[in-house]
Structures are given as C-alpha cells and as structure tokens.
Amino acid sequence: MWPPIVSCRGRGAFLLSSLLICIFFFGCALHKGQPTTLAIRSDTSKSISTVLLSTNSARRALLRNAEVTSGIVNALPENVKIYIMVNDKDAFVIGNNPWPDRIEFVEIEFEKSITMWPQDPFLVLKDENQTVLLASMNFERASDELMAQKIAEVTGYKLRKSDLLFEGGNIVSDDTSVFIGANTIRQNARHYQMSDVEIALAFEEELGKRVLVVGPLPQPVAHIDMMMTPIGENRLVVADAAAGASIVEKLLESEPQVVKDFEKHCEEYFYGHPAITEVLGRDGTMLRPPDLNGAAQKMISKSKELAPLLDKIAESLETYGYEIHRMPFLHGGPTSEGGENMPQVSSPSFPMLTYNNVLQEHSQSSQRVYVPTYGLSALDRAAINVWEDLGFETEPISGFEISAMYGGALRCAVKVLH
Amino acid sequence: MNKIRTQISTLVFILCLLLSPLSRASAFDLIELDLEITLNQPQFSFSFDQLNQPKTGFTLFNPEEASLQLASAFLPSLGLLPEEDIQQGFVLYDGTLYLEVAANDSQSGRATLRTTYRMSVDGRQLERAFLRNLFVRQGRYDDARARVRARAARLADARVMRFVEDENGGGRWVRAVRALSTDARANIRFMPRMEPDGVLGHYGYNVDVDGNAFVWAVVDKNSRYAVGLNVDDDNDGVFNRDDNCRNSSNPDQMDTDVDGLGNECDSDDDGDGVEDELDNCPLIENAAQDDVDGDGAGDVCDLDDDNDGVLDNVDACPVTFTGSVVDAQGCSVDDRCPCDNSSGWKNHGSYVRCVAKASEALLEVGLLTTAEKDALVSQAAQSKCGHR
Structure with missing residues (x-):
C-alpha cells in the first residue's frame, strides 16, 4: 500500500482532458521549498x-547499440563510473x-532479454546519506524489471519497490519540482480506481518533490523527456516542432538529396549494417x-500538426513562472497505440529527432550538456546552437538515429545513479 | 524481442561492423561479433565484401562435418587489448580477424579445422600519413620514429600473428607457423605470391589485376589472428624491406660501397677486394693497401701517413722517414735538406749549411739536443751530398 495521501482539495483546479492542456500543480504545504527528505534525483x-x-x-534483440554504448562511454568524463x-x-x-x-x-x-533503455524501469532517490533505487510496481518490457535489482546488488544501493506504476522517461525533475506525463497519472488512476489528483499526490509523497502533471491525454510524445528538459533556475527547454519542421522543410527544398540520403541511411543501418536487409x-x-x-x-507534416500542442504546453509552463526556451524537434519514432493507456510500441519508423533527451551537469562555473545527434546536420547544428546560446558547453554524441526510430535517445539510454 | 537465427542455406547473415575507427588513441571500443552461424558442412567460405574489403574473409575446412558454432569478427581498427604485447616492430596493418568455433556436439573436435584467412590491404594504408598516425595511435612510437617506420612499410613484409593464451588468462601474439605434418614448430619462410595450398603456416600476399592487394595465411583451429607487417627483425628502426642488414642492428644503414649490404653485415665494406678483417682501411677503397708508416692504418685512411705526429692535412712533408724528428710543419732535417735534391745543390757547402740551419731550428724548440745537432751537422759534412 502506498503512504497516506494528503488531501489537497480546493488547492488547485484540475482538468485533464484531450481538449485542454493543463499543467497541474500540487503544491501541498508539506513539501514547499527544497525537499528535506528522500527525493528523486534532479536532472x-x-x-x-x-x-x-x-x-x-x-x-x-533487433536493435544493436554497442557502438552507441562506446560513444557514450567516450563522451562522458573519465571520472564517471560506468556500469x-x-x-x-x-x-x-x-x-x-x-x-x-x-x-x-x-x-x-542469457535467457532474460533487456532493452537498451535503463532510464525507465526504476527511479533514483537521494538524500544526503543514501541512494535508493525505486522500482516501478510492475514493468513489463522484456526483462527490464531486473535492472534495478541487478544494479542494486552490484552497487550496494538500497532497492525499494514502489506501489506506483511509472516509466522513468516520463518523469523529469529539477531541484524543486518533478514533471510527470499525464499518461502515467492516468495509468495509475485506472489501476487503483482512484482519481488523478490522488495519484498525483501519491507521486509527490513518493518522490519527495512537488508534482507538475504535463498533459494532454493521451500524450502527443510518449515520454516527456523527449520533449521537455528542466535546466535549473526555473528554466525549461520545450521542444519546438514548428522550428524543427521549418529547418527540415528548408533542407528538403535546398538540398533534397541530403534528406534522401538520411532516410536511406536509416533504412540501411536499421539492422546494424547495409548487408543485413532482413532478419528471421x-x-x-x-x-x-x-x-x-x-x-x-x-514527419514535417506531423510536426506541424503537433506544434500547437507543444506551444500550449510551453505557454502553460510559463504561467507557472518558468522561463521557457524552445528547441527544434522533428516528430517521429514508433507509432503509438492506445489512448490513455501507456503507449504500446508497434513498429519503428522515421527517427524522432529530439534534442531534449539530454544529460546535464551544473557546476559553479559552468554548465555542460550531452546532446544526442542523428546525422541530419542542419537540425543537429541548430539544436547545438540553442544549447550553446543557453550558456551550455555542448558534448554531442552521435549514432542515435536508429534508436530514435524506436523512440529513444540519450537520456533513455543512460540512468544516472549518482 | 525476436530471436535472431541465421542459416547457411540462405543469404541471411548477421553482420554488424563497427565502422568507426578510433578517433582517439584512448577510446573505449565495444565491438559486437560480426558473424554467427551454425556450420555442419565440410567447407564454408565467408567474405567481408560488404565492408568494402575485397578478399577479406576466411574459408573454414571442416572435413568431419561436425556441427560447429561459429563466431567471427573483423576488427578494422586496433585489434589488440591494452594488456597484450606483440613483437616490437610488428604493426597491425589492416586489422584483426577473430574466429571462434565451438562444437555443438561434444564428440566433435576441432583438430582438423583449418582456416585460410584473406585480408585485404586498403591502399590508403600504404600512405605514409595514415601509417604514421596508426603507429602513433598504437602508442609505441613518437611522431618522428613513426614517420621513419611509415616511410619504410611495405606490403611484402606481411606476416600473420596468432594470439596464444596463457594459463593466467592473458596471452601473447606469436607468429602463426605451425606445420601441418609435424608437431614440431618450424620457422616457415615467407613466400610471396603463392596461393593458399592448405599447408599450415604458409602465408603470402597477392596483388590482383585490379590492383587490389591482400595477404593470406593458412592457419589452424580457432583463435585470434592478426595480419600485419613484421618489418623489423633486428629492431633497429629500419623495416626489413629497406634494411640492408636485416639481422644486424644498423640504424644508420651505412653502406660504404653501396652494394646493398650494410657495413654491419658486409665482409668487405669498401668493396676493394680486401676483406674487412684484413683491410688496413676497411671503409675506403685501397686495393694496394699502401701503408707508408707501417702502423696498420692504410695511407688512404691514415690521418698521419708518416706517423710523425703532424696530421696529413697540415703536414708539409707527409712522407717523412719513420722515426725522424720533425718540426711543427712535419718536416725533418732530411725533408728540408734532401741529399737527392732534384734541383741539385750548388755545392757540398750549401748542403751542409742547410742541415746546420734545419737542425739549429729543431735545437731551438727543444726537439734536438746540442749533441744530436752536432752529430747531424758532422754527418752532413762527411757525406757526399752536394758534391758534383
């Protein structure tokens, strides 16, 4: 059973529907200001x-990622321990x-299959004295649910199973708040036959920070870490599908062969090498x-359709006092099925070109961001420029175009433990 | 997730090439094995043509038709692990072919497995800049030395190395030289331009009509093999191909007589027909072996032919009689006042006056005593020199 829920009736309006975009703020008194108990690790x-x-x-598995793994290892500083x-x-x-x-x-x-996405099966909670791995109540993607247990055994971190269902990619946080995609809230609400409000409060209790639920339902992008990134000091970077579409559209007009070559490259390397045209x-x-x-x-057309939704999300976040910055984004990834349920991956398609799915480091003197790139230079370059204009040192990591066809990029592939 | 199965009878091979060459010498490189199949045929050939490597691949002979599980990889960049060591001078030329065979049936053996590896040579890798960078990346040479080695690298020096594991889980690279018909190890010589003939240990290289170059080797069982250039047998910093003494260290490559054989291993360095051991000037041609002063150094290389203590380049009298006292110009009294004066003495008195003057000069600098000077003058007076 989950911990007792603090009732917050009357403290905030709550509307989650497919028509209205709402960012729901649960600012319960118990958790105002900086969290003092165990809390989800900040991005x-x-x-x-x-x-x-x-x-x-x-x-x-069909998706190979040895090369991407090598790229991530080589991009991270040498003092980073890697499992x-x-x-x-x-x-x-x-x-x-x-x-x-x-x-x-x-x-x-060997008998257990795992994906290349350790971001999702568990969360990392921290306070001054300990690190706790919080596993989702259930996680039915391959045998990924074993990841938390295995890494806990090796590191000595405590492992706890949550009473809540979640995927780590649909949860991002900064020092004071945690942003959760609406799909996750609704999934739990259905499971427990409870209201979305109560579920949101349960997450707040579980994760030790105030919760902002990011809609609409169903989510236009399966995981919110593909479309929004907290960068500290009340700043958020939100995907801009219109900007992404515009860049690629111009590229299609001025250098159509570049785009064609990119499409061909993604096809040819889908199974790791052009020689592999089919697998059994x-x-x-x-x-x-x-x-x-x-x-x-x-994807340009789809991105243009998606753009107003992302713009609304950006506007809503602004009303909560966040300084919003926009990042080029081109829609893609697998087609999703199911409405308010967690999206089910059907089949991979054109890669989702997101530059929000990053890793960050903030020191007193500098900020660094590790950015996935995909090989479509015009868009890669535009995104890097945005990060640099925000004052970040950028460390691009290439090779994510195939994984992005499955809807995942850098943050999805890396679980920061400490 | 779908399980991948591969079948020999179809053309579905799982290939995955780590095509990204190491951009930094200290980069982590996780490589997935390229090819995995189940083999139960007497022979199986595979080519990495898709990797733009014509004639890179292997043929596996399995006469017992055992059921074998095969895994292979072609590592186009560095194939050595950090803890591995190789013979100094050996350079990975084109990468490493990795072959692993496991018997599905415990009764099956690997003893009769033979493999012919063919590894193509990227023409670009014969470029000096590419090779120099490769050597520097391997961490064995500084830039200057790497340039020297790169200049000397040649395809004809190709060798095949095999990784031999030790008890501790480590291992080392050795030459793949085991002979087929005997268990004894033998140094099988490099035989260029021969096709594989199934005899273990043979290796060579070919350049076909299209200009594609490749090296091949017939090796045994499963292991990791590397094809490269073992180019410096004597480890003197000069590749075999260009080394005028392959088995003797001679970094300076001195070859006095320019006969292609370096001095270090040439028995007659100057080519004058006199063996060095007997040559009084081994580095300068002097068939006549002239040695005026008989000091063992031939005149052509003796810096003081007359051994009078005044070097030839400042000796006004280079052929002074041995043992004579000479002045600062290297001239003795006899040099100054030769009895057989070709221009003739005016008279006997002129001769005696010359001797007196010359000996007086030597007395003044302390090279003669008064008695010695008197003796010389007296001798001159009693001689017939200058008489007509």
Whole structure:
C-alpha cells in the first residue's frame, strides 16, 4: 500500500482532458521549498559520477547499440563510473578499454532479454546519506524489471519497490519540482480506481518533490523527456516542432538529396549494417526495415500538426513562472497505440529527432550538456546552437538515429545513479 | 524481442561492423561479433565484401562435418587489448580477424579445422600519413620514429600473428607457423605470391589485376589472428624491406660501397677486394693497401701517413722517414735538406749549411739536443751530398 495521501482539495483546479492542456500543480504545504527528505534525483544536478547503460546483442534483440554504448562511454568524463548491463557478454569483444577500473559489466542471465533503455524501469532517490533505487510496481518490457535489482546488488544501493506504476522517461525533475506525463497519472488512476489528483499526490509523497502533471491525454510524445528538459533556475527547454519542421522543410527544398540520403541511411543501418536487409523473427517470419522513402516529408507534416500542442504546453509552463526556451524537434519514432493507456510500441519508423533527451551537469562555473545527434546536420547544428546560446558547453554524441526510430535517445539510454 | 537465427542455406547473415575507427588513441571500443552461424558442412567460405574489403574473409575446412558454432569478427581498427604485447616492430596493418568455433556436439573436435584467412590491404594504408598516425595511435612510437617506420612499410613484409593464451588468462601474439605434418614448430619462410595450398603456416600476399592487394595465411583451429607487417627483425628502426642488414642492428644503414649490404653485415665494406678483417682501411677503397708508416692504418685512411705526429692535412712533408724528428710543419732535417735534391745543390757547402740551419731550428724548440745537432751537422759534412 502506498503512504497516506494528503488531501489537497480546493488547492488547485484540475482538468485533464484531450481538449485542454493543463499543467497541474500540487503544491501541498508539506513539501514547499527544497525537499528535506528522500527525493528523486534532479536532472540538473551538479555532476555525474556513476551511470548505468545496457547493451544488446544481435542474438537477443533487433536493435544493436554497442557502438552507441562506446560513444557514450567516450563522451562522458573519465571520472564517471560506468556500469554496462549485458545479457550476452560473449557476443562482444572489447577492442580497447583504456579504463579497466572505470567500466564494469553487470551480467543478466542469457535467457532474460533487456532493452537498451535503463532510464525507465526504476527511479533514483537521494538524500544526503543514501541512494535508493525505486522500482516501478510492475514493468513489463522484456526483462527490464531486473535492472534495478541487478544494479542494486552490484552497487550496494538500497532497492525499494514502489506501489506506483511509472516509466522513468516520463518523469523529469529539477531541484524543486518533478514533471510527470499525464499518461502515467492516468495509468495509475485506472489501476487503483482512484482519481488523478490522488495519484498525483501519491507521486509527490513518493518522490519527495512537488508534482507538475504535463498533459494532454493521451500524450502527443510518449515520454516527456523527449520533449521537455528542466535546466535549473526555473528554466525549461520545450521542444519546438514548428522550428524543427521549418529547418527540415528548408533542407528538403535546398538540398533534397541530403534528406534522401538520411532516410536511406536509416533504412540501411536499421539492422546494424547495409548487408543485413532482413532478419528471421522468432515466429519464423522475415522482418525487414521500414520503408523510409519520403518519410521526412510526412514527419514535417506531423510536426506541424503537433506544434500547437507543444506551444500550449510551453505557454502553460510559463504561467507557472518558468522561463521557457524552445528547441527544434522533428516528430517521429514508433507509432503509438492506445489512448490513455501507456503507449504500446508497434513498429519503428522515421527517427524522432529530439534534442531534449539530454544529460546535464551544473557546476559553479559552468554548465555542460550531452546532446544526442542523428546525422541530419542542419537540425543537429541548430539544436547545438540553442544549447550553446543557453550558456551550455555542448558534448554531442552521435549514432542515435536508429534508436530514435524506436523512440529513444540519450537520456533513455543512460540512468544516472549518482 | 525476436530471436535472431541465421542459416547457411540462405543469404541471411548477421553482420554488424563497427565502422568507426578510433578517433582517439584512448577510446573505449565495444565491438559486437560480426558473424554467427551454425556450420555442419565440410567447407564454408565467408567474405567481408560488404565492408568494402575485397578478399577479406576466411574459408573454414571442416572435413568431419561436425556441427560447429561459429563466431567471427573483423576488427578494422586496433585489434589488440591494452594488456597484450606483440613483437616490437610488428604493426597491425589492416586489422584483426577473430574466429571462434565451438562444437555443438561434444564428440566433435576441432583438430582438423583449418582456416585460410584473406585480408585485404586498403591502399590508403600504404600512405605514409595514415601509417604514421596508426603507429602513433598504437602508442609505441613518437611522431618522428613513426614517420621513419611509415616511410619504410611495405606490403611484402606481411606476416600473420596468432594470439596464444596463457594459463593466467592473458596471452601473447606469436607468429602463426605451425606445420601441418609435424608437431614440431618450424620457422616457415615467407613466400610471396603463392596461393593458399592448405599447408599450415604458409602465408603470402597477392596483388590482383585490379590492383587490389591482400595477404593470406593458412592457419589452424580457432583463435585470434592478426595480419600485419613484421618489418623489423633486428629492431633497429629500419623495416626489413629497406634494411640492408636485416639481422644486424644498423640504424644508420651505412653502406660504404653501396652494394646493398650494410657495413654491419658486409665482409668487405669498401668493396676493394680486401676483406674487412684484413683491410688496413676497411671503409675506403685501397686495393694496394699502401701503408707508408707501417702502423696498420692504410695511407688512404691514415690521418698521419708518416706517423710523425703532424696530421696529413697540415703536414708539409707527409712522407717523412719513420722515426725522424720533425718540426711543427712535419718536416725533418732530411725533408728540408734532401741529399737527392732534384734541383741539385750548388755545392757540398750549401748542403751542409742547410742541415746546420734545419737542425739549429729543431735545437731551438727543444726537439734536438746540442749533441744530436752536432752529430747531424758532422754527418752532413762527411757525406757526399752536394758534391758534383
């Protein structure tokens, strides 16, 4: 059972519907100001010291990410400790490892499948004295639910199972607030036959910070960390689909071959190499990469449709006192099914080109952001410029175009533990 | 998640190439094995043509038709692990071919497995700048030394190395030289331009009509193999191909007689027909072996031919009689006053006066005593020199 819920009736208006965008603020008295108890780790913390990645092999999964793993390891500072979770270590060889003490492999049984998204199955709570891994009550994506347990065994961090259902990618936070996608609230509300308000309050109690629920329902982007990023000091970066569409549209007019080459590249490298044009599925069917010819134009149109929603979200957040900055974004990723339920991945398609799905470090003298890039230079460059204009040192990490076809990027692939 | 299965009978191979060469010498590189298949045929060939590497691949011979699980990888960049060491001078030329075979049936063996590896050579890698950068990245040489090695690198020096594991889980790279017909190890010589003939340990290189270059090797069982240039047998910093003494260290490559054989290993450095051990000037041609002063140093290389203590370059009298006292110009009394004066003495008195003057000069600088000077003058007076 979850902890007692503090009633906050009358403290805030609550409307969640598919028509109205609402940012719901639960500012219960118990949690005003800086959290003093165990609280979810902030995305705007000072520095990253320990992270978890996970790596697939072709013997287990369609999406390969050994190269992306290498890229992340090499981009992060050398003093960052890295755990790499694998379930098929024999499928890899380490070509070079200049930091044998820094990188540690955590093996999961071969029979268990894992994805490359350790962001989602659990959250990291911290106070001055301890780190606690908070696992979702249930997590039914491959065997990812084992991730928290395995990493807790290796690190010695405490592990606790929450009474709530969540995915880490649909939750972002800064030092004072935690932003949760509306899908997560509604999913729990349905599970427990309770109101959205009560669920939001439960999250507040669980995560130790005031909660802002980001709608609408269903979410236009499956995880909010693909479309919004707190950057501290009451600032938020929100995806701008109109800007992204405009950049790619201009590119399509001025250099159509560049876009065509990008589409072709994503198709050819879908299974890791152009020579692999099909693979045999478990059920005996032959699987082929999605046809992306002309997909960029479709994504431009979809992005233009999405743009007003994202603009509304940005406006709503502004009314809560946040300083909003916009980031180019091009819609893509797998098609989602289900309305208010958690989106079910159907099939990958044109990559979701998001530059919000980042890692950050904030020190007294500087701010650094690790940004995923995809190989569409005009858009990559525009996004890097925005981050730099915000005063960040930027560290681009390339190779995310295939994972973005499945709807995931950098933050999805890295769980910051400390 | 879907499980991936591969079948030999179809053309569905799972290939994944880590195409990103290491951009930094100290970069983490996690590589997924490229090819995994189940083999139960007597022979299987695979080519990495898709990697733009014509003739890079392997053929596996499995005469027992055992059921084998195969995994292979082609590592286009550095294939060595940090803790591994190789013979100094060996350079990974094109990457590493990794082959691992596991028997599905415990009765199956690997003893009869033979593999022919073919590894193409990217022409770009013969470029000096590319090789120099490769050597620097390997961390073995500084930039200056790397340039020297890069200039000397040649395809014909290709070798095949095999990684041999030790009891402690480590290992080292050795030459793949095991012979087929005997368990004894033998140094099998490098044989260029021969096609693979199934004999273990043979290796060579070919350049086909299209200009594609590749090296090949017939090796055994499963292991990690690297094809590279073992180019400096004597570790003197000069590749074999350009080393005029391959088995003797001679960094300066001195070859006095320019006969292609460096002095260090040439028995007649100056090519004058006299063996160095007997040559009184081994580095300068002097077939006649002239040695005026008989000091063992031939005149052509003796800096003081007459051994009078005054070097030839300032010796006004370079062929002074041995043992004579000479002045600062290297001239003795006899040099100054030769009895056989080709221009002739005016008379005997002129001769004696010359001797007196010359010996007086030597007396004044302390090279002669008064008695010695008197003796010389007296000798001159009693001689017939200058008489007509």
